[in-house]
Amino acid sequence: MNAKLLQKVYEPDSFRQQGHQLIDLLADHLESSLNGRGEKVINYSSPEEEMEFWRGFFNAGSGSDFFQEVLRHTTHVHHPRYIGHQVCAPAPQAALCGLVSSILNNGMAVYEMGMAPTAMERLVTDLLAQKIGFGEGSRGILTSGGTLANLTALLSARKAVLQEDVWLEGHGKRLAVMVSEEAHYCIDRAARIMGLGTEGIIKVPVKADFSIDTSLLKQAYEAASNKGLHIFALVGSAPSTATGVYDDLDTLADFCKEKGLWFHVDAAHGGAAVFSKKYRKTMQGIDRADSVVIDGHKMMLMSTITTALLFRDGSHSHTTFSQEAEYLLQHSDEEDWFNLAKRTFECTKTMMSLQWYLLWKTYGEELFDANVTTLYDLGGTLAGMIEADPHLELATAPHSNIVCFRFVEPGLSSGKLDQINKEIRQELLEDGVFYIVQTRIKGTQYLRCTIMNPFTTEEHLRALLDRILNTGRNRISA
Template sequence: MLARLEKHLADLSIRGLELADPARLTEAARALMTTDREQPTVFDEERLAAIVDLYIRTGIQVHSPGYMGRQFSGVVPLSGVIDFVSSVVNQPSSFYEAGQLPNVAERIMADELNRFIGWDQDRFAMVTTSGGSLANLTALLAARNRAFPGYWSQGHSALAAQVRPAVAVGADVHYSVARAAGVMGIGEDRIVRLPLDGRRRIDADRARQALDAAAAQGLTVFCLVASAGTTPVGAFDPLDRLAVIARERGLWFHVDGAHGASLLVSDRLRHKLRGIAEADSLTWDAHKMMFVPAPCTLLFYRDRESGRGAFRQTASYVFDERQDIYTALDNGDKNFECTKRPMIMPLWALWAMYGKSLFAEKIEYLCRLTQEAHAILEGEPDFEVLHRPEANILCFRYRPEGVEVDDLHPFQVDLRNRVKSRGNFFISKVDVDGVAALRVVMMNHHITSGHFQMLLDEIRKAGQSQ
């Protein structure tokens, strides 16, 4: 297995995604399964090799220079080795007695990363969760329970008849926030979408008007959610100005930094999150731009007491009634999961071995590469660039002569699918102002501006075949 992974990592050829027919892949997978149902089959090394080869071959090739499509990264190989160790020793990390080093490592990494956030060292807290969606839900629960203390135990009946809880977000907020509103019983109709400016950030100048309009409609906004690196275009909302609005109105200020919070470790890029110290909570996905296996999400609270308000339960089989130096490190009462992978270990091990410079250098390179790609596009008359990238996400359209405005959306959708089917590059697409655009996310430091130029040639070829 290690030899096959080494070969996989050493292959820097340009390859995208080859989608297998699901029926044929199912057939191939079933053919690798033992037919003996009565007793364990003797270990078959060739069968295992075939399973690993099939697994590697049919996935997105995140280590290839042709991979520019999604926000999950090619991992630093050492972090995968630590993840392998975690799988074998199997130490669930919600409680100290089950995962001692993982719980200590969480505290260490919380302290290390909070140096870049800037919260009071004695008041803040951090827990790990399985993904940014769960972190956003958990933060919104803490915000709701602070605003409406009786909601956890009594549900909607705890509210006065005229109270209609609502959450304010940017129009490009990640769908997980709207999903969280549905899970919490708030409903998507009570999502107040704040207007965006020309850079697709929340327009702070018009946000107050939108909040006033929501209040006039009878909505009680209790939380303002900003984004540090939106999923569509990678925009960073003006956190400092939005924090002022949140404080004026007594709102919980949550920052979804699942993608962009990692820029905090870079001295050159940290300014993009100016104002983060004024947030009440922060979602940070290390499995994106910290280059570790998914999932590894960090949920930070400025005030640990507020963070404890997300869940309010007792369970004698896990929660100790008498706290000591060991149970003080338990975090099962602060996150949704009881059994939780020790997801902090790959991140802590990399940080312990290499320090922040490893992460900062990779992040700075990928952001610089995206700026170079933007400059290339500006010099190509048959391409339309849609924004100046703030991090490592770039959206654009291919607009050769003869493509009418009404055909632009389906043309981009078909184009992306054709590029994907050709098997050399994997890119994504997103609707910008209701019209599809091609989208690249630079997550692999093996990519160069030369590879991006090759992608543009591939796009042209795919466009000419339509």
């Protein structure tokens, strides 16, 4: 009985048939989404309703309908009216790499459990490091997301700057990092995981355009030092997640050099701009960073979740973690770049390098240039449309494809406007024709669009703004 069941589960012909059917289903979904034929981006239901549906499906649904129902109950990122969170519409080739990774299931902790993807990882991270301007001594790794990559970078920074083996011996100093008040929340979270506490996170105010106010760096540094805090790193945003605004990386690098700090750049979203001939200027100074994070699943057309962490001095990529696990890891005085469990939090990880390698090999750097440039251009187009309408207000001129704005009406209080903008976003969500998100910046409620689909057009953006304006007017008159 058990043997027959297992044979049924692994039966190759059944897999072949199901696989062909699934690819046909996904190809039809892709065609419908990209062409905008699907009426909705999301068929929204409440968490309780969604839970009730899947409870019923588990008990009574047909397994043959599973993938079709998943499509009906998820957000369609390939739809040009998806203008929401910072995940891309992945290239189909990247998704196929995910299928290969899932079926081969090479965990990649040690070389022999991931020979091909390990070699590919070294190759693509070397190419990325060269692209941002690092020298031959640089090294990088791929890991599962910007949050984990940023934490790893700060752990490396702590060890490098303190010149103590904190991993083995701990530390007794009161440590701190400096960040923009608009930095991604994962930096705050990483610092707390490292035991720095609230006091060890020095948040530097931003300027009117929401970039870090570099004129306040010295003041913030001295105030923290006078409290007995030992600052070991400064984090720049390229760009910040909330507003899409890039920090002045060159000035931050100057400050780090003066104070002997580790300069880390969270370029999870916008690091791919190094490939854009038009927008590479936003990354001026990136080559002076000690470490850089770039997500493949944001602006480089890859499936979640894959992130590159790059070190200007490659020695920091393999000395942060030192552990003995004789069944898996043996001590080596050399770099030992091919045993990846020595370099990351992860032991097992997916074969994420496949999609980096294959997209780059197949289409070249021009693919990443085309995507970033198209999307950043659309960000500027949307901002121009907003500025031209007296009932819409930009939070700040965008540096990227992230645009924050709000519906406004003269004479209404800020509290009333906040409520109307919340209601606009909720109505859009429940309607499902467009998908955008929201954010609060310095206490004010904004609508937030991140244009992630290169097939979004000016006509789509105009239709979105018209719907927002009509909804806002209806809320005022209600």
